[in-house]
Amino acid sequence: MQIDWTSFLLEIINFLVLVWILKRFLYQPVLGIIAARKAMVEKTLSDAQAARSEASQLKRQYDGRLAEWAAEAARARAQLADEMGHERARRLAELDAELARERERHRALDERRQAAAQRVLEEAAAAQGAQFAARLLERLASPSLEVALVRLALEDLARLPQPQADALREALAQAAEPLVESAFPMAEDTRAGIVRALAGLTAHAPVPRFAVAPALTCGVRILIGAYVLEADVRDELRWFARGASE
Amino acid sequence: MRAPGSVLPYAQWHLGPLTVTGTAVTSLGIVLALSAVSRLATRRLKLEPGSWQVVLEGVVSLIEETIRAVLPDHVGEVMPLVASLWIYILVANLLGIVPGLHSPTSDLSLTAGLAMLVFLSVHWYGLRIQGLRGYLGHYLRPTPLMLPFHVLSELTRTLALAVRLFGNIMSLEMTAMIVLLVAGFLVPVPVLMLHIVEAVVQAYIFGMLALIYIAGGIQSQEQRENPQERSPS
Numbered sequence: 323m324q325i326d327w328t329s330f331l332l333e334i335i336n337f338l339v340l341v342w343i344l345k346r347f348l349y350q351p352v353l354g355i356i357a358a359r360k361a362m363v364e365k366t367l368s369d370a371q372a373a374r375s376e377a378s379q380l381k382r383q384y385d386g387r388l389a390e391w392a393a394e395a396a397r398a399r400a401q402l403a404d405e406m407g408h409e410r411a412r413r414l415a416e417l418d419a420e421l422a423r424e425r426e427r428h429r430a431l432d433e434r435r436q437a438a439a440q441r442v443l444e445e446a447a448a449a450q451g452a453q454f455a456a457r458l459l460e461r462l463a464s465p466s467l468e469v470a471l472v473r474l475a476l477e478d479l480a481r482l483p484q485p486q487a488d489a490l491r492e493a494l495a496q497a498a499e500p501l502v503e504s505a506f507p508m509a510e511d512t513r514a515g516i517v518r519a520l521a522g523l524t525a526h527a528p529v530p531r532f533a534v535a536p537a538l539t540c541g542v543r544i545l546i547g548a549y550v551l552e553a554d555v556r557d558e559l560r561w562f563a564r565g566a567s568e
Numbered sequence: 569m570r571a572p573g574s575v576l577p578y579a580q581w582h583l584g585p586l587t588v589t590g591t592a593v594t595s596l597g598i599v600l601a602l603s604a605v606s607r608l609a610t611r612r613l614k615l616e617p618g619s620w621q622v623v624l625e626g627v628v629s630l631i632e633e634t635i636r637a638v639l640p641d642h643v644g645e646v647m648p649l650v651a652s653l654w655i656y657i658l659v660a661n662l663l664g665i666v667p668g669l670h671s672p673t674s675d676l677s678l679t680a681g682l683a684m685l686v687f688l689s690v691h692w693y694g695l696r697i698q699g700l701r702g703y704l705g706h707y708l709r710p711t712p713l714m715l716p717f718h719v720l721s722e723l724t725r726t727l728a729l730a731v732r733l734f735g736n737i738m739s740l741e742m743t744a745m746i747v748l749l750v751a752g753f754l755v756p757v758p759v760l761m762l763h764i765v766e767a768v769v770q771a772y773i774f775g776m777l778a779l780i781y782i783a784g785g786i787q788s789q790e791q792r793e794n795p796q797e798r799s800p801s
Contacts, residue, residue, distance in 0.1 A: 326677045332592040333672075333681030340599045340656055345648040348606035352628040355613040355621075362615060 452559045456539075459555040463540035465506040467555075471541045472504075472512055475553030476519045491523045493547035499528055501545040503535035505554070508542070516544070591675040598659050598672070634776075639783045642697065646782055649689055653682065654775040657733065661767030664741050665760050673770075674738040676730065683730035686778040687722065694785035703785065729777060736770050 459467075482490065494500065502508070502516055513532055520530065535543060541554030580589045609624050617625060631651045636643045657673060664671030672678045694703035707718045740763045747756040 324676075325680050326587065326589055326591075326675075328586050329589045329592045329675065329677035330681045330684070332588070333595055333678045334685055336592070336595045336599050337652070337656060337682060337685060340602060341648050341652040343599070343603040344606055344652050344655065347603065347610055349628060349648060349651060351610035351613055352625055353632065355615065355617075356625055356629065359615050 456556060456559045459559065460539055463505065463555060465509075468504060468506050468540050468542065469509070469512055471553045471555070471558075472508075472516065475542055475544075475551065476515060478553075479519055479551065480522070487523065490546060490549055490551075493549050494520065494524050494528075497528065497547040500530040502530045502532045503538060503543040503545070504532070505535065505538035505540050507534055508532055516542075520544075589675070589677070590670070591672045591678050594663065594669065594672045595660070595678060598656065598663070602655065602659065635779060638779050639786065642693070642786060645697075646693065646779065649685075650775050650779045650782070653686075653778055654771055657682070657774050658767060658771035661737055661771055662764065664737065664744075664767070665763050671737045671741060671767075673733050674741050676734045679730040679734040682733070682774070683726045686729060686781060687726040689778070690722075690781045690785045693782050697786050706785075725777075725781065729774065733770055733774050736766055740766055 500520065502513070508516075517530065530544070538554045539556040541552070541557065543554060543557075544551040580587055581593075582588070609620070613621060628651075631654060632643060632647060635647050635650055639646055660673045660678075661671050663669050664674065691703070694706075697703075707715050740759070744756045744759045744763065747759050
């Protein structure tokens, strides 16, 4: 067990050469490729980190925009609801006014229709009543009824209003001969009553002419100039029917 | 024939005044083989490694991490020497299980050469990194009285480094040979399996001790200057 110095020196040289060769051809290339891969991985990681941060920023922007849009939508909805409320109120008011006008129009129309219908009914009722009364009075027509009618006419003549009485007096003064017509031949006392009544209107009353008029049903008609005083059943019924319809 | 420094039969050649032993030839062959393998293995390295590249990178990364755990600030400077020690000694130790070959590490001349390299490397790295005063100063600490003990320690640990590797590998080969002579064919197989384990362990021990010696030479000054930055490993 002794040391061979040649082997000793050769071994040192050998090993130093091996160290250089392995460093040159093994350690450096392998460590270099590991470092390159690590750099690539770090670059990939940094790129991924950058992409993630960018994505996070985009997400924040997106969330912010979503929040803004949501707030804007809420404001728009509130504004729309407000406008709809105003519009609804306005249209409801317009509709109420329109309905009121329509109701008023319909009410007036109904009133007119009702008034017309009532008038028609009244006219029909008056006509029927007049017809009924005419038939009844035609059956009751008689000289005594005519005397009563003449009496009524003379009473009305005595209660004429002053203007009409003046007008009649003036017409009586200008008339040459008043005409007194009756349905039945008039009795003397009846004629005398008529003459007295006319004389009561004016001091110089002319003597009337008496005649029978078939057109009269039962009553008397006095013609003084342009004025006609009539107390006939048919005439009274006609006036009754006209007055009822009016 | 036995080579000087070897108890095993070994060839030797004479080239003029030089006597070239089989150990030197085998060592040269290992160097050539490792050079060729490393050149071929690293010829087509890719960023997306294949299976062979994964193994290669794993081995180199493992060595680097081991050195970084001991000397985190000087990995690039120390790694070529220590990693080459591991690889070279491992291959040299395992060469003994190849029929017809002997482990060159069973030759004291080789292990002494490697130990001498480690001895010189400790001082080389210490002087290079700490400077002359800083490095030589640690021999005087904690007291100048420790100088003889430091020097003795340097010599004895270098001697132990050489003899430990030589003794283990030589004894393994001798054991295998004796068992083969006594018991016959195939009986030394368990001894050879033990040889594999011992080859790995001895390579690791030699490289790790070299690393620790170098780290001790470097860190003795740095740890004194920055005691809070590094804790004893």
